[in-house]
Amino acid sequence: MTPIRWGVLGAANFALNHMAPAIHAAKGAAFTALATSSPAKAKPFKAFAPDLRVHDSYDALLADPEIDAVYIPLPNHLHVEWTIKALEAGKHVLCEKPIALSDADFDAMIAARDKAGKLAAEAFMIVHHPQFQRAQQLVQGGAIGDLKHVDAAFTFFNDDMDNIRNQADKGGGGLRDIGVYTFGSTRFVTGQEPDQIPYAKLRLENGVDTFAQVAADFSTFTYSAMVSIRMFNRQQVTFHGEKGVLELSCPFNANVFDQAELTLAVDGTTVTTERWPGVNHYVLQVENFCNSVRDGTDYPCPLEFSRGTQKMMDMVFAAGDK
Incomplete structure (x- = not known):
């Protein structure tokens, strides 16, 4: 099985403690690259993935031809922007929740996904x-x-x-x-x-x-x-x-x-x-994502599912403003 090669945008604590180790442990996945301008932040990642390539910018990682998929653990307001950039760079995308801040944000992401022909999804691990x-x-x-x-x-x-x-x-x-x-x-x-x-x-x-x-x-x-x-x-x-x-x-x-x-x-x-x-649902999430990328298996949490949750959240915010 040829592994799906993953890059992580940013050395977030959640990525260090949960998702990067999950990518490293998942069958059919390889934790290949990290984007951070801080060698100190990269060091604990390299402790369990010593062959990790470190890029000094997000754009540099997206330009890496040896990366198939990216995981995005950036602050919430950056999720839509970098999901679209990653898709336009030809990468599959798994982005932390909430992947968007409003229902309307999904239009551009779904269009970018469909144009790129890549898998893009919110990291909603519990469904796995x-x-x-x-x-x-x-x-x-x-x-x-x-x-x-x-x-x-x-x-x-x-x-x-x-x-x-x-x-x-x-x-x-x-x-x-x-x-x-x-x-x-x-x-x-x-x-x-x-x-x-x-x-x-x-x-x-x-x-x-x-x-x-x-x-x-x-x-x-x-x-x-x-x-x-x-x-x-x-x-x-x-x-x-x-x-x-x-x-x-x-x-x-x-x-x-x-x-x-x-x-x-x-x-x-x-x-x-x-x-x-x-049972580690983060590992299962990565393995399901890789299987979907590799053989087209239906993914349990497509953007359309995440959009439904965002619609409910928008309804709650609207009701709370009354």
């Missing part, structure tokens, strides 16, 4: 995890009867004003950082889109949402979510049906927050728990 694939199978297969309500929560504490999550001009805020998970996970598992957002309470600090409480109406179920970057760590998604309840106790940061676990309760007496210790 067997926990969510199993949840989708159970909910859409009727294991809990007709779905009536979904409840989601994702919180952590970050009041560092130097962090981009707390900077409005860089596309920060809790919804864009972690609301994509509470929204996107529900859409993925149920296969449905929201009809309306009857309630959205947003708490802003310096132009950044630090807390959001959201209610949504889907075609056959109701939805509620709470997201905050000023509260103690918590994450959970519950799918409540007429005949059972499905709960994901570590849905978003498997092996970091806790172990990925799914619990199904039906008939008031039967409880089944499934666990996936040690």
Whole structure:
């Protein structure tokens, strides 16, 4: 198998701690190049990938003919620009979430993708995890009867004003950082889109949402979510049906927050728990991306899926402004 050769734009901490090691570990992938003007920032990457080529600019990496795909972990407001530049340079693109800041941003990205004939996708890793694939199978297969309500929560504490999550001009805020998970996970598992957002309470600090409480109406179920970057760590998604309840106790940061676990309760007496210790959804994401590039296998999270999550987020921001 000829490996897909990857380059990473920028020496972000998330790339160092999660995605670059995942690319290095993934079957059919090769972590080949890094773009950074800082030799000091490149050093820890070369500690596990000693043959890594280091380019001193993003443009130089995109001009490298020995790079097939790029991973983009740049600040949110730069995602659309560099996704399009990478596509125009003939590279496949995996870009951190949120890949865009508005629904309208997707027009140019999809056009660039189609013109280049390359794969471009948001790094929405949870859909690659067997926990969510199993949840989708159970909910859409009727294991809990007709779905009536979904409840989601994702919180952590970050009041560092130097962090981009707390900077409005860089596309920060809790919804864009972690609301994509509470929204996107529900859409993925149920296969449905929201009809309306009857309630959205947003708490802003310096132009950044630090807390959001959201209610949504889907075609056959109701939805509620709470997201905050000023509260103690918590994450959970519950799918409540007429005949059972499905709960994901570590849905978003498997092996970091806790172990990925799914619990199904039906008939008031039967409880089944499934666990996936040690499964790395970042590695699975890279392997699925490479397979799609190599043989055209359908990718679980195309731009069209990510656009649906962004549309929901736009609806929430609009409702919160009322």
